[in-house]
Amino acid sequence: MNTIPNPPVFDGHNDLLLRLWLHDAADPAAQFLDGALEGHLDLRRCRLGGFAGGLFAIFVPPASYMPQLKPNSPPESHDALAITQAQISLLERLETQSSGRAKICRTVAEIEHCIAHGVLAMVMHIEGAEALGDDYSRLEVWYEKGLRSIGPLWNLPNQFGTGVKGDFPGSPDTGDGLTPAGLDLLRECNRKKILFDVSHMNEKAFWQTAKFSDAPLVATHSNVHALCPQPRNLTDKQLAAIAESDGFVGVNFGTAFLRADGKRNGDTPITEIVKHLDNLIGKLGEENVGFGSDFDGINVPDSLGDVAGLPVLLQAMSDAGYGKPLIEKIAYRNWLKVLKQTWGE
Secondary structure, X not given: OOOOOOOOEEEEEEOHHHHHHHOOOOOHHHHHHHOOOOOOOOHHHHHHHOEEEEXXXXXXXXXXXXXHHOOOOOHHHHOHHHHHHHHHHHXXXXXXXXXXXXXXXXXXXXXXXXXXXXXXXXXXXXXXXXXXXXOOHHHHHHHHHOEEEEEOOOOOOEOOEOEOOOOOOOOOOOOOOEOHHHHHHHHHHHHHOOEEEOOOEXXXXXXXXXHHOOOOOEEOOXXXXXXXXXXXXEOHHHHHHHHHOOOEEEEOOXXXXXXXXXXXXXXXXXXXXXXXXXXXXXXXXXXXXEEXXXXXXXXXXXXXXXXXXXXXXXXXXXXXXXXXXXXXXXXXXXXXXHHHHHHOO
């Protein structure tokens, strides 16, 4: 066994803010910083696993989910804008209540400084942008607060287009693509140098983005369709387009996006993650692949468990023949590279 010192991990996607918003505690930010949370992430376990930071998603659940997810909340609180603002507030509270242990990062230099000083680097990301409304005044406000990445779509249609949704096994060609408003949002994100995430896009929306975007194509938390034919995973043609743009894919740790049978089964070898990494490296190159765990949003292999299990994954990569320089690239350096390309910093 070739054991190496573990590099820090910068990750492309987690749903911590949704979990905190759903939490019944009086101060969920304090629970993350100083307590113990159910799920995959809290600060203690982040430090155990070498989790240096990543993109923290703001996600509005569909209205049909709300009675089960938050049964005691009044219906008027199920508004997309109110939920988005509440989760932004939670991210800000993580920073202000952390006593310097966590920071909202707006530049790559700030991420690098956080990694060097053991501060949790948090990048604000929106997953499903319906709360933006029909103008960009909110986008300006949220950009000032730290928004640097937007996935315009989730699984369901919104004013910007149609997300990918379909049964397993299936194609990502599941409906209409970006609307005129979606194309306008793409242009605005390019102008402001906000990452425009192609994860959760159906095939038509993906190809529209590939045609009109002037930034690298980035899928923050997606896998290889040839290995696991989930509609949300990327086909070889899509991966070729990502490679042509010098883009990036963050590997999703969710078992349903890893396994050839698409099952949400915790008894999934951690080597399934390595298989997707191998395939992506072969198609995109060593500098265009990283992690997009989807922690707190999916079921992960039992052998990984939660964020504290990241050293197990890094060891599996080492056991598979990945050398220290390549592991460092996948763990964090490649993410910093594509963010510099996208943000212009």
